[in-house]
Amino acid sequence: MSLYLDLRGAADRLAAELSLFYAGHLVCRAGCSDCCAHDLSVFEVEADQVRRALSRMPDEIMDEIIRAARAARSAALGGKEAPCPLLVHDLCAIYGDRPIICRTQGLPLLYETATGELEVDCCPLNFSRASAAADLMKDRLVPLDALNERLVRANLAFCRRAGISRAKSGRRLPMSRIILGL
Secondary structure: OHHHHHHHHHHHHHHHHHHHHOOOOOOOOOOOOHHHOOOOEEOHHHHHHHHHHHHOOOHHHHHHHHHHHHHHHHHHHOOOOOOOOOEEOOEEOOHHHOOHHHHHOOOOEEEEOOOOOEEEEOOOOOOOHHHHHHHOOOOOOEEHHHHHHHHHHHHHHHHHHHOOOHHHHOOOEEHHHHHHOO
16 A cells, blocks of 8 residues: 555645646636546555545435446446546545546646657646647656556555455456445
């Protein structure tokens, strides 16, 4: 778990640094949930953190989360998207324990495409095409592939300690399934 908590701390420090650097562009705020428009899936190590956070949730909030998880699961079975079931009144119910990808949303993300090209993805609410081209700096981007590599290592270590088979260690669990205990 320490590998994951170290990664989470590093992601938070990076997000804080980049949020300060790009403060003039960021419109992210409490209530903005455009990036939470799907039933996100996570590795076992993050699912464990979600379960821990949910175990501390007040009953009335948990009831809302369960209803949203059922709706998200039903939508997924019908081939449709649903918002993250952890959104309660457009706020993340587990904000302090949210997954790594949620900690970097809204910031400019650098990643390698399937063809090996580097690409930058930005929230269109935060960065218009013109501002992105003019103001994004190569050394001021979230290195998504590097974060994901660390997440995979943390997940493998967690799965080994938890006795989760290597075959299952790479699976991703949708939030709705974690919440509903499926």
